[in-house]
Amino acid sequence: MSTVIDRPCAAPATPWRYLLRQAAREFLWFGLKEARCCVFVVTLLVAVFLTPRAGVLGIPRYDLLLLAAIAIQAWMVRAGLETLDELKAICLFHVIGFALEAFKVSASIQSWSYPDFAYTKVFGVPLFAGFMYASIASYIIQAWRVLDLRIRHHPPYWMAATIAILIYLNFFTHHYIGDYRWYLAACALGLYSRTTVIFRPLDRDRRMPLIVSFVLTGFFIWLAENIGTFWGVWRYPSQMGAWSMVHLSKWSSWSLMVVMTFTIVAGLKHIKTRIHIPAD
Structure with a gap:
């Protein structure tokens, strides 16, 4: 009489072609x-190219670009791509950006300039x-919905807000007291070292x-x-004499600007239920 011993069968290997197709x-x-x-970004860039x-x-040109930007923004709200609450965050950042621009192009700073005439200057x-x-x-707001973003281990809001404010102030103060x-x-980096963003490109x-x-x-x-x-x-x-690539150091400035923007959007979208903040 023979005895049959059940042995666990190894799971069949997933074909590499399937993995490649899925990827x-x-x-x-x-x-x-x-x-x-x-x-919003792409349509505004298209307007820049075509004007x-x-x-x-x-x-x-600058006046035409203003009309184009307003039209794009109105279309996005009317088409349901953005809500009125989301528009509040965008408008707030519009004001914050304009204040920074006015400072940077002022006669005492002259970090950059807008050389052409416009009635809406x-x-x-x-x-x-x-x-x-x-x-x-606008990009961050859209990504939150389209990619189903969720945040894990977000730092306490008062810390995130403090860093965001200091980042914004440094864009002004580094002309006087040094660049920090x-x-x-x-x-x-330390504040967000444990923070991860979960997103869904397709089905996982x-x-x-x-x-x-x-x-x-x-x-x-x-x-x-x-x-x-x-x-x-x-x-x-x-x-001014001839075009040259924007200095690579501006990459760090824009990355810090994104940190500040993320903090504003996270606060004004009231998405705390989708951001995990550890109790400890």
Whole structure:
């Protein structure tokens, strides 16, 4: 009489071709969703490309870009791509961005300039410029919904808000008391060292350190800034004679700006239920 011994069977190996197909599908969907999140940014860049520097029918370029930005924003709200509550966050960042622009282009600072004439220039800044900053907030807002973002191990809000305020102030004060961006970057790195962002490109959750998303977003903003200066929308002093690439150090500035924007969006969207803050 023989005895049959049941032995656990090894799970069949997943074919590598299936894994590659699945990875390709997930990457494709991630790209499509990222494009969906960049609707405001991309359409505004298209407007920059299509608007002649001399303007159209006597209307200066900066004024046309302002009309285009307002039209894009109104269309997004009307189409349901953004809610009125989300628009509040974008408008707030528009004001914050304009205040920074007015300071940076002032006669005493002259970090960069807008060389063309416009009727809608205030303190040397065309009003459409605030929309370029607001587009960062728009991207984060869209990504939260489209990619189903969830945040784990977010630092206490008062700490996050403090770092965001100091980052913003440093954009002003470094002209007088020194640049402390790397100290602030180190503080932000420590503050968000345990924080992860969970997102869903297709049918399963993926994770990424939140600080990595800050750096990656800052890099793509730096690329967009190179496009804007190449088209002569604004210029740094080093680009007055001939265009040159925006200095790589601006990447760190934009990454810190993303940290500040994330904090504003997180507060104004009332998404605390989707952000995990450890009790300890």
